[in-house]
Amino acid sequence: MTGKAFAAGVKAVLRAAVVVLIAALLGVAMTRNPLRLPGVVAVPLGPAFRARPRERSRTMNRAGVSARWGGRGETFTPPITIRAPPPEVSCMTINRRTLLRSAALAATTGALGLAASGAPASAAPDRLVHRPTNKWMSLLGDNVKLSQLTIPGTHETCALYDGGAFGYAQCQEWRIPQQLQAGVRFLDIRCRVMGDVFTIHHDKIYQKINFGDVLNQCIDFLKSNPRETIIMRIRKEYTEGQDYRFSEIFNYYMDGMDGKGNYRPWFWLPRAGSLPEGLPTLGQVRGKIIPIMSDFTWGDGRYDPLRWGDGSRIWLQDYFGDGSSQKVQRVKWGLDQAFYGQDDGKLYIHFASASSFPEDPYKIAKVVNPSIQDYLTPRISQRAHYGVIAMDFVDERKDLLQMIVDWNFGL
Structure with a gap:
């Protein structure tokens, strides 16, 4: 043992004495576990038994290079940045000093028998915390x-019946009450003029439900969950002109004529000329249905609802002629657009649905929804918002519905 090594050993013993003294002053008990006692000796006395200076320098250089490569080699699927990184995301650069400091702290903690408190050792949770899907908006x-x-949303919300269309007309298994309980808050309602009522269709196939039934089911849900809101696309279907x-x-339907209910109080309908810049807040629309008028012009001069083609407030991806692989790419592209448009104030609406022979809606959903x-x-660690994601056969991906709901709360 050289003189330098002996001097280092003396310093190490003094350090150990300081550690014991501080522990006594703070009231921290030393461990009595014999398996940990070698650590009390090994950590402070380590410098006395290190390698020769040249070998030590080479070892530390390798460690430094490895640490830098390790930091650079971390993979992350783009997009990898957002304009305002959340506090959970650490931008710390890993270097040799950081590694040595962390190792020394860990060894000292183990030697003293200290137990870590608070969050688990992992840097960030690996999953989102689940919120109740029937009332998730009320928590915001x-x-x-x-x-x-x-x-979460559904495409062709009421299309439960195929009507002999060889699988190309059915898009859902769940009825509206089940969808709403599972977290769905965007409904795609297709109305056909039949006499003086709206029947709900997928193209020419009647779905055994009328518009009044749809509204009653939505209102029943809102009565039980008055702090929720429902976005409803109302489209003219299989009705030319x-x-x-x-x-x-x-x-x-709005004013209760011809025996129909008076539904206007349940709709968020801003007065003509008063439609706010951008989109409303949750506080303005709780307990309401937000209609988005599609393929027809409605207005009695008093109200000015949202409209499907309003590019200043709505960004839309609704291409339905893709096969499954093309649709996967189109949905990902749309989600990227929402990511980069975080501050533009628009509601992004992504349809994950499609139908292209020989793939019917169910076959495409089996591929697109998992993607x-x-x-x-x-x-998960990015605090981005993506707008509406409207899907087919959501009953088969309850985990995806839960994930989209939880997304609004971050980690």
């Missing part, structure tokens, strides 16, 4: 805008 603040949410007639019947989860999973 009133000042949160609609454009700042990630919302008749724009005036369609608007007239819609007014019947959405694959897209979101590596981005």
